[in-house]
Amino acid sequence: MIPYAYLILLLPLLAFVIQMFFGKRLPRQGDFVSVTAVLLTLAFAIAMLAMMFVLYDPHFSIEQKFSWIDIGEFKVTMGVYIDNMTLIMLFVVALVSSLVHIYSIGYMKGDQRYSRYFGYLSLFTFAMNGVVLSANFFSIFIFWELVGVSSYLLIGFWFEKDSASDAGKKAFLVNRIGDVGMLIGIMLAWRAIGTFNFQEIFHAIDNGSLTGSALTVAGIMVFCGAIGKSAQFPLHVWLPDAMEGPTPVSALIHAATMVAAGVYMTARIFPMLSADAQLVIAYFGGFTALFAATIAMTQNDIKRVLAYSTVSQLGYMIMALGVGHFVAAFFHLVTHAWFKALLFLGSGSVIHAMHHAMDKVGDHETDPQDMRNMGGLRKKMPATYITFLVATLAISGIPFTSGFLSKDAILGGSLAYAMNHPQHFLLPVFGFGAAIITAFYMFRQVFMTFFGQPARQDLYEHIHESPQVMTVPLGILATLSVFMFYTLPSLNPFTTEGWFSHLIQQPETVAGEHTATVLEHLTHALHIAHVPSMIISVIFALTGISLAYFFYFTKSWNAEKVAKKISPLYKLSLNKYYIDEIYSKTIIQPFLGACRALAIFDMEMYDKVVIDGFAYTTRAISRIARWFDDVVVDGILVNGVGRIVLMFSAILRLFQTGRLQSYVMMMLFGIIILFAIFMF
């Protein structure tokens, strides 16, 4: 498996290099290079997944490492770590990436930087595979930053638009805040244990090298990286803005894989999260899940709804990790990757159609992403509509879909946790609250986009279904949103029992304690919580759907009137709780103000006094130096030497008469003198 893993890692890198240097000169601008590379990684990922099924071993893991940096005490190894979680994640990344590559051939057709786009996608695939395969903190951090870079490049892909380049910068800077925390956490772990390797760290924690509050702090600090990358409150602000990038990119990076890397990383380091750290994580996730869902309710931009929905779903996963339901978190990560990628690609298909229609009509003012300009598209775009609906059912948690299983597992987990720790009753409240709102806003989106009367009849005329290169990936993703792919060999749609729950298991020790008792505690509560949570979640989902139905389908309730009645709340949600404004007022503006003050200080004080002062002093000193140079060095030393030489030459030149005979005479006398000396 190890050579496969390296191939999976390096093929996209090779494609990236080829694209960057030769992309434009290749036929079709070289898109086939990236597509071939990613399809090969998909083939290898499937092969490895097949091996996993053949082995069918929950405790399967292999690690391969080699020394990378070796300076005295400081030793860093590189290498890959593979277990079942890695294999499933590799498959998710490879498949979503492949589908997005193929979809992009249609979506990005005719773009002026077509080959560079595919190069960036390959770079991202390489970095993401690196995160998944990393065996230690050092390499995961490197790849972590690499996915950040490729995300930055792709968000700002249409950098001619200020909003796109700003969004790219914002994403990069906000992520940096989380990454600094992560780096501190890594250093804390390294200081205490002296290694970056995950397995060695977990082993050391089991042996009690890092305990108590130090362990809690290290865990939370590393989790900070996930807060940034997985867009958890309060660092969620970058993700909605990241929708400025091309829609396939949103599907790949900002829905299915990169943002899930935070969850994956937290799951990877799960054994080093102490109970306190887990509680903090649970609250971060739970709050984010509800908070982002309430914003998604009122957004009108088709992609922004999905962006906030992603934030909310990521919150679910984080909460599941926090309450200790490790399997549910990773399960939701996988199912969410499929249906959220599908939702984004579906919305991309709609936006694509809107763009074309607007081009035909010659309209360049209308926002092609605003759902208020859509409506009734289901007849014009049947394939997009059906697949979108499947994903919507999945994310809302309707039975027989994958989302139902994974979401229910998380909700059950939070309920079980609250049963064991009644003081934390807020966690299931967050979870169930978000569930009802999720169903509401997703069906609001479906009704506004695909049902009802077309808002713009002139555009509607020109709308038509996207090409097959775009709809086929939608179909594949929709198929994967059906429950039975995760429950086989069992076909019971109401329980997560199946290969997934067999192969993915809670780590045996967490924060140095054996989880068996904790797990038993949780499993016991889960048994009790399972059925009630399922019933409640289905009821809540149906409630949300019917609310959306009355507001946006039959319009028997007027959404605008309700919005007016609760105007302050509505405005709060529409404006995303003014988080951006608050950051702007409390952080960015004061910071800019301080910068301005410093600029004035720099110009007036530093430049005029210090820099110019230096110049004046230098000039004054130079004058003295020049005088010294002229008089002492040149006058006395240089010319002095010359004068001395001249003086002696005046004597010596007397002998140089130019007369041959006098020279001979001198020679004669010299010989006589020499004779005299030798004689006596």
Add this chain to the structure above:
Amino acid sequence: MNHLEVYLIIGAILFSLGLFAVITRRNAIAVLMGIELILNSANLNFVAFAKYSSVNLDGHVFAIFVIIMAAAEVAVALAIVLNIYNNLNTINVDDASTLRG
């Protein structure tokens, strides 16, 4: 009187005459002639010492070398004299004094 001494005395007289010519003569050709006398006095000494001291031929060989050297030296020297004449229209060595200090 020893035979060797006769040769040495004749060589010393020749040397003195040559040196006298080199020092007193202003004509470059005459100076060259003086040099020739000096060289031949040295040759005389070489051959005399070779004959009267040991049995090897070093002295004779040296004398032949000196004769060859003298021929070459005269060739160069006469060329220089010719050039001086071309430039200064005289062969008086006192007039060729541009190298004086």
